[in-house]
Amino acid sequence: MPSSPPPPAPSPVAERSTVRSLLRLWPYLRPVRGRFFAAAFVAVLASCLSLVIPLILKWMVDGPVADRDPGGVWLGALALLGLGVTEAVLFGLRRWLVARPMTAVEAALRRDLYRRLQRLPVAFHDRWASGQLLSRGTTDLSLLRMFLVFPLTFLFVNAVTVLVGFAVLLWQDWGLGLVLLVPVVPLIVGCSMFETRYSRVARAAQDQVGDVTTVVEESVLGIRVVKGFGRHRSQASAFAVLAERLRGTELRKARLLASIWAFITIVPELAIGAALVLGTVQVADGELSAGTLVAFLSTALALRWPVESIGFLLAMSQEAATATERYFEVMDQAEEDPGGAPAAAAAPRDPRGGLVFEGVSFRYPDAPPDAPPVLRGVDLHVRPGETMALVGATGSGKTTLTALVPRLHEPTSGRILLDGEDVTGMPRERLRSLVAVAFEEPTLFSASVRENVLMGAGAEAGDVELRRALDVAQAGFVDDLPQGPATEVGEQGLSLSGGQRQRLALARAVVGGPRFLVLDDPLSALDVHTEALVEAALREVLRGTTALVVAHRPSTVLLADRVALLSEGRIAAVGTHQELLRSSTEYAWLMSGAEVEGR
Numbered sequence: 001m002p003s004s005p006p007p008p009a010p011s012p013v014a015e016r017s018t019v020r021s022l023l024r025l026w027p028y029l030r031p032v033r034g035r036f037f038a039a040a041f042v043a044v045l046a047s048c049l050s051l052v053i054p055l056i057l058k059w060m061v062d063g064p065v066a067d068r069d070p071g072g073v074w075l076g077a078l079a080l081l082g083l084g085v086t087e088a089v090l091f092g093l094r095r096w097l098v099a100r101p102m103t104a105v106e107a108a109l110r111r112d113l114y115r116r117l118q119r120l121p122v123a124f125h126d127r128w129a130s131g132q133l134l135s136r137g138t139t140d141l142s143l144l145r146m147f148l149v150f151p152l153t154f155l156f157v158n159a160v161t162v163l164v165g166f167a168v169l170l171w172q173d174w175g176l177g178l179v180l181l182v183p184v185v186p187l188i189v190g191c192s193m194f195e196t197r198y199s200r201v202a203r204a205a206q207d208q209v210g211d212v213t214t215v216v217e218e219s220v221l222g223i224r225v226v227k228g229f230g231r232h233r234s235q236a237s238a239f240a241v242l243a244e245r246l247r248g249t250e251l252r253k254a255r256l257l258a259s260i261w262a263f264i265t266i267v268p269e270l271a272i273g274a275a276l277v278l279g280t281v282q283v284a285d286g287e288l289s290a291g292t293l294v295a296f297l298s299t300a301l302a303l304r305w306p307v308e309s310i311g312f313l314l315a316m317s318q319e320a321a322t323a324t325e326r327y328f329e330v331m332d333q334a335e336e337d338p339g340g341a342p343a344a345a346a347a348p349r350d351p352r353g354g355l356v357f358e359g360v361s362f363r364y365p366d367a368p369p370d371a372p373p374v375l376r377g378v379d380l381h382v383r384p385g386e387t388m389a390l391v392g393a394t395g396s397g398k399t400t401l402t403a404l405v406p407r408l409h410e411p412t413s414g415r416i417l418l419d420g421e422d423v424t425g426m427p428r429e430r431l432r433s434l435v436a437v438a439f440e441e442p443t444l445f446s447a448s449v450r451e452n453v454l455m456g457a458g459a460e461a462g463d464v465e466l467r468r469a470l471d472v473a474q475a476g477f478v479d480d481l482p483q484g485p486a487t488e489v490g491e492q493g494l495s496l497s498g499g500q501r502q503r504l505a506l507a508r509a510v511v512g513g514p515r516f517l518v519l520d521d522p523l524s525a526l527d528v529h530t531e532a533l534v535e536a537a538l539r540e541v542l543r544g545t546t547a548l549v550v551a552h553r554p555s556t557v558l559l560a561d562r563v564a565l566l567s568e569g570r571i572a573a574v575g576t577h578q579e580l581l582r583s584s585t586e587y588a589w590l591m592s593g594a595e596v597e598g599r
Contacts (some may be wrong), residue, residue, distance in 0.1 A: 001321030018195070019322040022152075024328055028108055039097035039262050040153050046090035047161040047306070049083055051168055054298035056080055058172075062291030069309070098149055100399075106145040113137050113330060121336040122408045123365050130215025132207075136330055139209055140323035147320035151313045158306035158313070165303040172296045173288065176275045180300060185269040191310060192262040199318045206322055208246040215239050253315075259313035268307050272300050336407070336428065353419045353548050355382040355405065355516060360414035361569075362400055373412065374400050376569040384419070387547040391590060394565045397439070398550045402518045405548065406435045418516060436514035440521040440550070442505030444496070449478050449504065450485040456508035469511035472537045473503040474530055497534035499526050503534070510541050517547040523556055535559055554591050564586070 029036060056079050064072025104258060117125075117133065170177035219226060219235050226235050282288035341532040363373040374397045382388040394397050403409050404416060407423055416423045423431055436456055444452050453469055454461050466485060469479055477500055481487035489495055489504075495503070506522045523531050532555070539559060551557045557577050564589050565573040565580060573584045580587040 011205075018199070018317060018321040020026055021251055022317070022323045024324055025105075025148075028105045029148070032104060034155075035097050035101045039094045040156055042090050042097065043094045043157040044160050046094065047157050048164055049087045049090070050302050051161070051299060053080060053083055054168075054295040054302065056083070056294035057298050058289075058291040060291070061294050062289050066291075094153070098153065102145055102148045105148060106141055107142050109138060109144065109327065113141070113327065116331055116333070116335070119335040120330075120333055121410075122403070124333055126364075127366060129210065129214045132210035133213070133219055133330065135206070135210040135213045136323075136326050140206065140326050143319050143323040144315075144327070147262065147316055147323075151316040151320070154309065155313050155317065158309060161306045162303055165299055165306070168299050169296060170290055172299070173279070173282075176279055176296055179275045179278065180271045181266075183271050186267055186379055187264055187307075187310070190250055190260065190263050191314060194256060194311065195314055195318060197252065198256050198315055200261075201249060201256060202315075202319045203322045203325075205246065205249040205253060206319070206326060206552045208242065208249055210241070212242050212246055215242055257311060257315050260314070261308070264311050265308050268304065272297070272304075275300065305485060312564065352538045353384040354386060355388075355548060356380070356417040356420075357401070357404075358415050358417065360401070360404065360416060361412045362397075362404065362409065363412050364409075372569070374569055375411075377414070378569070378571055380571050380574070382546055382548055384546055385543070386562065387542045387549060387560045389549050389551040389557045389563045390566060391557065391563055391587065392566035393586075393590065396536075397569050398566055399520055401566065402437070402520050402548060402550060405516070405518050406432055406437055424513060433512075434514060435516040435518060436509040436512060437518045438505050438509035438520065438522045440524055442501040444489050444501055444504060446488065446490060447480065448483075448486050449490055452489060452504055453485075453507045453511055456510075457512035466513050469507035472510050472534075472541055473498070473507035474533045475503040475507055478504075499530065502526065503530075506534070506538075510538075513544070515545060517542070517549075519547065519549045521550045521552055521556070524552065528555075531555060557591070565590075 056076055060073060062075040063069070063077060073142055085099055109218070113136065114181075117137075166177065166181065169180060215235075215238065219239070226232055279288060279293040279296060283290055283293050357378045360375055360378040361373050362375040363371070378401060379578075380388070390398050390401065400409070404411055405423070407416075407428060410424075418426075418431075418434060426434075445455075450466055453466055456469075470485075478485055478487075502522065502524070503526070506519070509517060509519065509522070523534060526534060531553075535555060535558075542559065547560075549556065549560060551560070551563075555576070557563055562574060563577055564571055565584055567586060573580055573587065576584065581591065
């Protein structure tokens with residue numbers, strides 16, 4: 001099971017602005033900006049307190065130490081202890097101020113991403129690998145939270161600390177201060193080069209994490225296929241290739257980070273060494289006091305961490321900027337039209353009732369330009385209260401046609417009417433309250449049987465509706481489960497058989513008593529005896545609804561009042577089962593094949 005390719009990056013990384021990318025997070029930070037700025041202020045105050053320590057050392061060396069005054073030494077020691085304790089308390093306060101609001105920001109980002117994924121059209125989910133979406137909702141958002149908690153604050157705190165520290169250095173001795181300013185230009189150039197290169201590698205690594213996540217998810221969900229065909233070795237090999245590619249990218253990140261860390265450590269250390277030599281010479285010549293030299297070197301050493309952390313903070317900033325881009329690649333996708341457009345609502349109501357397809361054509365958005373459309377001018381009328389069976393060869397467009405009714409896809413041209421009202425003029429929420437669907441491949445969620453079935457009904461539905469739907473679907477097996485309807489079915493419902501899953505999906509479709517029912521071969525996984533029981537119960541449901549049923553078996557066709565033959569994307573014939581057997585060679589051939597298959 002090869003992984004799906006990730007979506008292409010929207011623009012070259014080199015053209016990206018890190019600051020512009022990160023500024024898109026401001027709407028999420030705005031509600032907590034008070035605590036955030038308070039935490040930054042506290043951190044600046046704590047960091048600047050460390051610069052007072054060298055001044056106390058200067059006073060101690062030039063005063064009590066030179067004068068051999070033990071009392072003064074103890075006083076200086078107590079002052080240093082007090083500053084250290086105060087600095088620790090302030091940093092703890094910063095952590096307390098920022099931890100809770102930043103977790104709230106992460107929760108808001110995660111909530112908005114999930115909401116957007118629910119509102120994006122099916123065509124979007126067809127194009128995007130699920131692992132890419134999972135990695136954006138987990139790994140990327142964790143990166144953003146860590147960036148907001150630490151690097152974002154300390155990029156500002158360290159910048160202020162360095163500026164204040166250099167002001168103190170120049171005040172103590174401007175000559176030695178200028179020596180320490182020499183590395184500034186090479187540091188700026190080196191960090192700029194690092195930022196450009198690291199951003200590319202960071203983006204590649206995060207996309208590759210999405211690829212790995214996709215393969216893991218596919219392998220777990222398809223474990224029965226993997227084991228059934230003995231493909232665990234080939235799957236492991238495919239995963240190893242992706243994992244090794246990701247490892248190589250992470251090693252490139254590590255090499256880049258190691259090189260910038262070494263560079264921004266060595267260059268300032270050389271400057272500090274030069275200042276130490278010059279300062280020692282000045283002390284020997286009597287041009288500088290020993291206390292001033294001690295204070296100067298202590299201040300320079302206090303600035304080592306703010307300077308040396310530049311590489312680490314830049315790396316995390318690049319990863320956060322990439323994570324922000326990946327997050328907004330999803331958030332910037334257009335949601336599906338909610339419906340209820342004024343133009344559509346103003347259209348005259350069609351006098352025909354029931355379900356009407358009028359000149360409906362459809363082409364998938366990502367289909368090649370020269371590919372023929374899946375549907376080509378479909379015209380079909382399912383009368384109010386009628387059950388229409390939709391029959392056709394594999395690939396004729398049956399499933400696509402049924403997906404257009406609840407607007408899982410939008411028609412390329414033409415229109416679909418429900419009781420005379422164009423579906424494009426309906427709010428989607430109302431449309432999907434009128435239309436219930438059951439797909440050939442049933443999807444169940446990691447929830448109880450009761451929750452899975454009542455998902456197809458309104459909030460007011462209860463045990464009475466649940467029991468009625470289970471009876472229609474002949475899902476009596478539910479009572480034999482360990483906790484009955486309260487039994488958790490597990491991920492994808494894989495703890496149940498295919499027929500059991502299909503019956504629960506059918507129960508979900510009928511539980512709400514919908515006005516329109518769309519069933520895509522809902523009985524394909526049932527044995528002939530269970531199928532007969534379900535069909536008998538389903539006839540009662542179909543009498544009170546307008547239904548379009550994709551059918552492959554003659555037994556399912558016999559549930560319908562009329563049959564529509566879909567051939568090469570068009571409606572080729574409409575009539576009763578017996579009429580089409582007599583008049584359509586293609587229909588007769590399809591039904592004869594189905595009968596042989598049924599035997």
